Amino acid sequence: MSLRPRQPVSVLLVGGCGHWAAAENHVPAILTLKKQGFPVRVAAICDLRDPYDPDLLAHMPHLNNVVTQDRPAWIKPRPGRSMEALQRQLQQAHSEHRFDVVIVACDPVGHLPYLKWATDQGIHVLCDKPIICVEDAAWKPASAGQIRREFDALLHAHRAQPGHLFAVPLRRRANDAFVHAGELIRDLHDSHQQPLTMGRIDVCGGHFRLPEEYALGNAHGYSHGVGALAFSSYHYLDEMTRYLLLASGRITDLRLTLQYVRRVGDHLGSGVNDVLGQLLRPHSEAALPELELNERIALAEMDFAFTVELLSGGQHLGVLTYSFTSNSFSNRTVGVLACDVEDTVAFREKGRMSQYIIDLHQGHLQHLRLSKNDAVGEAYSIRLEHRRNPLIGGTGRLETVYENAHDSSAVTPEDITAAFITMAAGSTADPAVTDKMAFLDGQVLTHRVFAAMYELIAAHHHDARSRPSVLVGMP
Missing domain, CATH: 3.30.360.10 (Dihydrodipicolinate Reductase; domain 2)
Structure with a gap:
C-alpha cells in the first residue's frame, strides 16, 4: 500500500463558494479527510464571491470551517478577462502554493481555462459535469461546434501527460x-x-x-x-x-x-x-x-x-x-x-x-x-x-x-472526491469507490x-x- 504524503496535498478549489462545492460535496469531503488525519489543505479558492464574506459564511458552515483552518488565498477572476490573462493569474498562484489538485466546480461555461491550464501543468483535475460547455451554444452553431473540438483537444492534452488523473464526480455512476x-x-x-x-x-x-x-x-x-x-x-x-x-x-x-x-x-x-x-x-x-x-x-x-x-x-x-x-x-x-x-x-x-x-x-x-x-x-x-x-x-x-x-448509497459523491484526492497524493483509495469513478x-x-x-x-x-x-x- 502506498504511504500517505509527507506534505499536505494542496488544493485549488474553483467555484468554491457555490452550494455544491461548499455545502454538499467537495468541502465536506475535504473536512472528512482532515478528520481522518489525511494531510490535505485548501490552498486557494477561486470565485467571484469572497470566501471570507461573513454573510456568505453564515449560510455555509463547512466553508467557514475550511477558511478558518486553512486560510486559503482568494483568487478573484475578473469578468471579461481573456483566457490567457486568467491562466497567468493561476500560474502566479501556482508558483506560490504548488497545487497538487484542481477541483473545478464553477459555472460550466467557465470550466475550460482552468481545465486547459491544470492539464497542461500536469496537475490532477476533478471537474463537475458537464466537462465543457460554451457560451451561446444554444443558438450559435459555431459555439456549439466548439464543445466537441475543445473536449477532443483536452482529451489529447490529458493523454499526453503520463499518470495524469482527470475525473468527473457523477452521482448516478455510483448510486x-x-x-x-x-x-x-x-x-x-x-x-x-x-x-x-x-x-x-x-x-x-x-x-x-x-x-x-x-x-x-x-x-x-x-x-x-x-x-x-x-x-x-x-x-x-x-x-x-x-x-x-x-x-x-x-x-x-x-x-x-x-x-x-x-x-x-x-x-x-x-x-x-x-x-x-x-x-x-x-x-x-x-x-x-x-x-x-x-x-x-x-x-x-x-x-x-x-x-x-x-x-x-x-x-x-x-x-x-x-x-x-x-x-x-x-x-x-x-x-x-x-x-x-x-x-x-x-x-x-x-x-x-x-x-x-x-x-x-x-x-x-x-x-x-x-x-x-x-x-x-x-x-x-x-x-x-x-x-x-x-x-x-x-x-x-x-x-x-x-x-x-x-x-x-454505498458510494457517495463525497466518497469520490475524497478518493480522488487520495489517489492524486499517490496513496491507495478504496477500490469499491474508484471502480465507480468516471474518468x-x-x-x-x-x-x-x-x-x-x-x-x-x-x-x-x-x-x-x-x-x-x-x-x-x-x-
Whole structure:
C-alpha cells in the first residue's frame, strides 16, 4: 500500500463558494479527510464571491470551517478577462502554493481555462459535469461546434501527460440503483450477446423560476446563452451511454435527431405558467431588478426532446428517446429571498423536482425500469423494476425500492472526491469507490452526445422547420 504524503496535498478549489462545492460535496469531503488525519489543505479558492464574506459564511458552515483552518488565498477572476490573462493569474498562484489538485466546480461555461491550464501543468483535475460547455451554444452553431473540438483537444492534452488523473464526480455512476441496473444489463449481454434495442428517458425537472430570476448569473443559470441541457441532463446522458457501452452488440453509430425544443423566451412569452408566479409574489422577501430579457437568455434551451437511433452501418438496430422539461410540476412555495438579491448563495432549489422514468429493453429478453418522483432536497426514493424472459430464468416482475437512495448509497459523491484526492497524493483509495469513478477517457461518448445535442439545438434556431440529425460513432 502506498504511504500517505509527507506534505499536505494542496488544493485549488474553483467555484468554491457555490452550494455544491461548499455545502454538499467537495468541502465536506475535504473536512472528512482532515478528520481522518489525511494531510490535505485548501490552498486557494477561486470565485467571484469572497470566501471570507461573513454573510456568505453564515449560510455555509463547512466553508467557514475550511477558511478558518486553512486560510486559503482568494483568487478573484475578473469578468471579461481573456483566457490567457486568467491562466497567468493561476500560474502566479501556482508558483506560490504548488497545487497538487484542481477541483473545478464553477459555472460550466467557465470550466475550460482552468481545465486547459491544470492539464497542461500536469496537475490532477476533478471537474463537475458537464466537462465543457460554451457560451451561446444554444443558438450559435459555431459555439456549439466548439464543445466537441475543445473536449477532443483536452482529451489529447490529458493523454499526453503520463499518470495524469482527470475525473468527473457523477452521482448516478455510483448510486446503488443505477449500478444494479448496469450489472443486470451487462450480465445479459455477456451471457446472450443481447444489446440494448429500445429505451426512453423522460425527466421532469419542475424548476420554476420567476421571470427576473432567469437573469441570475450563478452556476447553471441562463445568462450565458445555454440552459437546461447544461444542468442535470448530463447525468442521464452519461447513464444512457454507459448502458449502451455495457450492451453495445453490433451498434457502431448513433444518429441523434432533435424532435422538440422550447426556449426561455418561448416559455415566458406564452404566459401559461403565470399562475404559480402570481401565487409566489406575496411570499417574496425582496425584489430583484426587472428582467432584461436579452437574446442570450431568451434563446437558452429550457425543454427539449431527442431520438437516438442505434445503427450498425446502414442497418437500424433500435432507438432511444430522451426528453427533459422544466415546464412541469414544481413544489415551490417561496418567492424571491434576500440572499438572491445579495447574491450571497447560489440560486437554490425552490421547489425543483427530480422526477423521471428510465425504461430500457434488451430485445425480447430483458426489461428494466428506473423511476423516481421526489422534490430536490428531500430523501430520494428510486424504484427498480426488472423482468426477464422465462426461457432464461425470468420469474416475473422483480421490484427493488432504494430508500434515501442518494445518501444511503454505498458510494457517495463525497466518497469520490475524497478518493480522488487520495489517489492524486499517490496513496491507495478504496477500490469499491474508484471502480465507480468516471474518468475523462470514459466520458468520450457521453460528451460527444452532449456536444451533438447542442449542435442540433443551435441549428434549430436558424431553421426551425427542419429536423436536423448528427451521427456520433461509438468509441
